Structures are given as structure tokens and as C-alpha cells.
Amino acid sequence: MNTVEIKNLTKKFGSTVAIDNLSLNIEKGKITGLIGADGAGKTTLLRTIIGLLFPNDGEINVLGFNPATEKDKLLEGYTKDGIMHLPLGYMPQKFGLYEDLTVIENLKLYADLKGVAHDFDRMLEFTTLAPFQDRLAGALSGGMKQKLGLACTLLGNPEFLLLDEPSVGVDPISRRDLMKMVREMISPETTVLWSTAYLDEAHSFDTAVVIDRGKIIFNGSPHDLAPTPQEFENKVIDLMGGYNKEESLIAKNYDYKAPNVELTVEADNLEKRYGNFYAVKNNTFKIKKGEIFGLLGPNGAGKSTSFKMMCGLARPTSGTARIMGIDIKKNPERARANLGYMAQKFSLYGSLTVRENLDFFALAYGISILKKEEKVNEVIDVFGLKEYENTKAEELPLGLKQRLSMAAALIHNPPVLFLDEPTSGVDVLTRRDFWNHITSLAKKGVTIMVTTHFMDEAEYCDRISLFYKGETIAVGTPTELKQQAGANDMETTFINLIKESERGKS
Ligand SMILES: Nc1ncnc2c1ncn2[C@@H]1O[C@H](COP(=O)(O)OP(=O)(O)OP(=O)(O)O)[C@@H](O)[C@H]1O
Ligand SMILES: [Mg+2]
Numbered sequence: 001m002n003t004v005e006i007k008n009l010t011k012k013f014g015s016t017v018a019i020d021n022l023s024l025n026i027e028k029g030k031i032t033g034l035i036g037a038d039g040a041g042k043t044t045l046l047r048t049i050i051g052l053l054f055p056n057d058g059e060i061n062v063l064g065f066n067p068a069t070e071k072d073k074l075l076e077g078y079t080k081d082g083i084m085h086l087p088l089g090y091m092p093q094k095f096g097l098y099e100d101l102t103v104i105e106n107l108k109l110y111a112d113l114k115g116v117a118h119d120f121d122r123m124l125e126f127t128t129l130a131p132f133q134d135r136l137a138g139a140l141s142g143g144m145k146q147k148l149g150l151a152c153t154l155l156g157n158p159e160f161l162l163l164d165e166p167s168v169g170v171d172p173i174s175r176r177d178l179m180k181m182v183r184e185m186i187s188p189e190t191t192v193l194w195s196t197a198y199l200d201e202a203h204s205f206d207t208a209v210v211i212d213r214g215k216i217i218f219n220g221s222p223h224d225l226a227p228t229p230q231e232f233e234n235k236v237i238d239l240m241g242g243y244n245k246e247e248s249l250i251a252k253n254y255d256y257k258a259p260n261v262e263l264t265v266e267a268d269n270l271e272k273r274y275g276n277f278y279a280v281k282n283n284t285f286k287i288k289k290g291e292i293f294g295l296l297g298p299n300g301a302g303k304s305t306s307f308k309m310m311c312g313l314a315r316p317t318s319g320t321a322r323i324m325g326i327d328i329k330k331n332p333e334r335a336r337a338n339l340g341y342m343a344q345k346f347s348l349y350g351s352l353t354v355r356e357n358l359d360f361f362a363l364a365y366g367i368s369i370l371k372k373e374e375k376v377n378e379v380i381d382v383f384g385l386k387e388y389e390n391t392k393a394e395e396l397p398l399g400l401k402q403r404l405s406m407a408a409a410l411i412h413n414p415p416v417l418f419l420d421e422p423t424s425g426v427d428v429l430t431r432r433d434f435w436n437h438i439t440s441l442a443k444k445g446v447t448i449m450v451t452t453h454f455m456d457e458a459e460y461c462d463r464i465s466l467f468y469k470g471e472t473i474a475v476g477t478p479t480e481l482k483q484q485a486g487a488n489d490m491e492t493t494f495i496n497l498i499k500e501s502e503r504g505k506s
Pocket of ligand 2: 303
């Protein structure tokens with residue numbers, strides 16, 4: 001039985017063909033993974049399936065209805081075995097939480113809106129959000145928001161669950177939780193369509209569908225394509241046309257004044273408190289010129305808060321940071337001039353086009369008018385933004401937003417780069433591209449502080465600081481940390497060290 005049947009579907013936006021004569025069946029009771037390059041058409045496909053977008057051509061049938069003309073049928077709840085069910089549960093990429101309501105208020109409000117009753121305690125336990133149930137949703141870390149969004153989507157026991165990259169920005173432990181949450185909270189008849197950039201995740205699903213430029217290039221069992229997650233990733237990369245292994249042009253053309261200090265970034269007893277809660281607790285670390293320093297840690301560990309304090313966007317409760325020896329508290333502007341910061345949350349101008357945003361940042365960072373155009377053209381080219389240069393930033397697919405943010409962060413060639421989850425929501429090819437730029441820049445002497453939830457990426461760091469509950473619980477090279485944790489890979493290292501710290505506290 002199929003939950004979805006699609007025949008020769010085409011969806012265009014102006015002259016852009018987002019879905020190109022695509023045919024696909026999605027089997028009932030199975031988890032199907034949707035994979036594809038940034039802008040490949042994943043979100044468009046999901047939105048067409050639930051009737052948010054209307055196709056230009058082709059047929060589409062969802063749970064026996066045509067979502068374009070019978071959408072109301074797909075929204076009507078019904079009772080089965082005494083349990084209220086909704087036909088659809090859709091979690092968009094940016095789930096609309098009420099930021100000025102608390103965690104529990106969001107859950108209750110969504111349950112009311114959907115007209116369903118639910119066991120909130122179980123939801124809170126599953127999401128590990130119970131201790132934070134009275135915190136405003138707006139004050140949650142990125143990953144905590146994703147968990148709450150998923151919990152709200154699961155309310156009403158949907159028959160067909162559509163998740164648009166739910167694990168973006170979710171830490172490795174919580175990603176397992178999300179998967180568990182979905183697998184345990186749905187019934188065996190529930191169909192799931194799960195879009196993801198994590199290929200290890202997709203490898204664990206029943207079916208994987210890879211789309212490229214609106215067409216399906218693979219549809220089948222991930223295990224048939226490759227036995228291990230790593231092999232699966234490589235195969236998918238090949239299918240998608242391979243990635244750029246050449247020298248990073250960004251690094252090649254990066255002309256900057258090499259720092260004359262050895263320690264370029266220092267956090268000095270840095271602390272941030274909200275009421276009685278310590279988001280960051282007495283944190284000290286030093287980063288050397290040309291080092292790639294990774295901040296790893298579960299959601300809510302205090303990574304973004306550290307970034308924000310260290311670039312002068314949040315005032316530390318106590319302690320300070322120095323960038324190239326300049327105190328961020330005493331001389332915020334001078335310190336910041338040495339920095340390129342890519343925030344976790346998209347922070348560019350949504351209503352400006354890609355080119356206008358880059359023009360703006362080039363000028364704001366003091367690049368001369370004469371050089372501006374050359375510089376902007378260069379980053380547009382290197383980050384593959386040419387075909388989107390006149391698109392408004394807010395209309396970009398997530399992965400392209402990330403490319404634009406990265407481009408804006410380094411357009412003025414600063415000696416220090418702060419990258420807060422640069423690869424979250426980015427496709428597998430672009431992730432490798434990003435790291436090619438990052439490692440090449442570091443070789444040129446640029447200092448990089450970076451966070452990631454992709455444990456394979458942690459291996460590219462020279463040193464890692466593992467953060468947990470606002471504190472550093474381990475620092476060292478990837479090899480040292482693995483030894484300390486008695487593990488062979490970073491994911492196990494991460495999990496073991498967190499568990500160990502947890503045991504030490506109790
Ligand atoms: N304004 C605020 N009021 C209360 N708590 C806050 C506020 N801002 C952040 N926090 C809390 O501080 C903690 C650290 O958040 P932070 O965003 O630094 O985490 P993170 O390590 O970046 O997590 P993620 O991996 O999810 O991005 C979280 O528990 C968060 O809810
Ligand atoms: Mg963060």
C-alpha cells in the first residue's frame with residue numbers, strides 16, 4: 001500500500017523548474033529518507049505533497065486524496081481505537097514556535113489548536129525538555145527548539161509524518177533521541193517522509209530517495225546502495241556528481257595581514273548567567289594563530305552563548321575574551337574588526353538580494369568601492385551563488401543561506417573566524433567544500449573557532465573543547481580525546497565523555 005502516489009509531477013517558480021516530471025510512490029508504514037543537494041527541490045516536494053503548493057502538471061495522491069483540491073480532507077481528525085488521529089503531521093524547516101510562550105505553553109497551545117489531548121509528561125521526558133518546561137521557547141538553544149518542534153508535530157498521532165530536516169543543528173545524542181522519539185511514538189502503520197542532510201541517518205531508513213535538480217536519481221534501500229553509512233555517504237556524493245577537490249580559491253585569494261601575536265583568541269574565566277542559570281560557567285581557553293579550534297557539545301551546552309560573548313554581542317556576567325590581544329569588553333569595536341562571525345541563526349537581511357547583502361557587508365567592513373565588486377564577484381563565484389545573486393536572502397533554501405552567511409563572514413578577510421554551525425543544513429557536497437576552505441584558510445594562518453554537530457567534521461579540528469552544561473569537560477586533539485574516552489570514533493568519544501561527566505556529577 002502506498003501513502004503517496006505521484007505521477008509526472010512538475011512544479012515551476014517562474015522559469016525555475018523545482019520539480020521536474022517526477023514520479024514517486026511512498027510506501028505505508030515505512031520511513032523514507034529524502035536526500036538532495038541544497039535547492040534540489042526537497043522542501044518544494046514536501047509542500048506540494050501537503051497541498052501548500054500547487055503543481056503545474058502531473059498527478060498527486062496523498063492518503064487517497066488530491067492535496068490540491070481536497071486539502072480539507074487531509075486536515076480532518078478522526079478517532080481510531082479510542083485515539084484521536086490527524087492525517088498529516090508536518091514539521092517545516094523553520095517550525096513556528098511561539099517564542100514568547102514557554103515550552104509547556106507551546107505544547108498545550110499546539111494540542112489545543114489541533115484539538116487533541118496528550119500526555120505532555122511523556123513528551124517532555126522524550127525531548128529531555130522537562131527541566132526547561134517553563135523556559136520561553138525563544139530562549140532555547142537551536143537544537144532544543146528542534147526537539148520542541150518535533151514534539152508539537154507528533155501531537156495528534158499523525159498517520160503521515162513529514163519532517164523537513166528535523167535534525168539540523170541537533171547534537172549526536174539528541175539526534176538518537178529524535179529518531180527514537182519518532183520510532184517509538186508512531187504506530188507501525190505510520191508513514192514517515194524525513195528529509196535530511198545526515199547520511200548516517202538516511203542509511204538507517206527503509207528507503208532513501210535522492211533528488212537532484214527536481215529529478216529522482218536514486219530510489220531504493222540504502223543498504224542495497226552501500227552496506228555502511230560511510231560507504232553510503234560516498235556513493236551518494238558520487239551520484240550527486242562529486243565535490244570540488246581543488247585548492248580553495250577563497251584561501252588562495254585571501255589577502256590579509258598575518259597576526260603578530262601567537263595567541264589570537266583567548267577566553268578568560270568567561271561566564272554568562274541568566275537568573276540562577278549558568279549558560280556558560282567559568283570558561284578559559286586559548287587558541288593559537290592558524291589553529292582550527294572546535295567547540296563541541298550537546299544542545300544547550302553554551303557554545304553559541306560563548307560565541308556571542310566573544311564577539312561582543314552578549315555581555316559576559318564576568319570574565320572577558322581577547323581577540324588578537326584586544327579585550328572585547330574594553331575595546332569591542334577594535335576587537336571585532338579582526339573578526340568574521342557567522343551566527344547560528346541566519347542573520348543577514350532577508351529582504352535584500354544575495355548580491356545586495358554581500359555589497360552591504362563589503363562596505364560595512366570597509367572594503368573600498370574599487371575593490372568591492374571584484375570581492376563580491378569572487379565570493380559569489382566560489383560559493384556557487386551565481387544563479388541566486390538576485391534572489392532575496394529570505395527565499396533561499398537553507399543550505400544556500402548558510403553559504404551566503406559564510407561568504408559574508410569572510411568577505412573582509414579577517415584574521416580570525418568564528419563559525420557557529422556553518423554546515424548545519426548544508427548538503428554533503430557543500431560540507432566538504434566548506435571544510436576545504438576552512439582547512440586551507442587555517443594553513444594560511446587564519447584562526448578558526450567552529451562548532452559542528454557532524455562528528456566526522458570534528459576530525460578536521462586541530463583541537464577540540466568539549467562543552468557540557470556551560471563547562472569545558474575535555475580539551476585536546478581528536479586523537480587525545482578518543483584515547484581519553486577509550487573510543488575509535490568521535491561520536492562514541494562524544495557520548496562517552498558526556499556520560500562520564502554526568503556520572504562524575506551525580
Ligand atoms: N536569554 C536567555 N534566557 C535564558 N536562558 C537562555 C537565554 N539564552 C540562552 N539561554 C540558555 O542558555 C543555554 C545555552 O544556550 P546556547 O544557545 O549557548 O547553546 P548551544 O551550545 O549553542 O546549543 P545548540 O547546539 O543547540 O546550538 C541554553 O540552556 C539556553 O536555553
Ligand atoms: Mg548554538
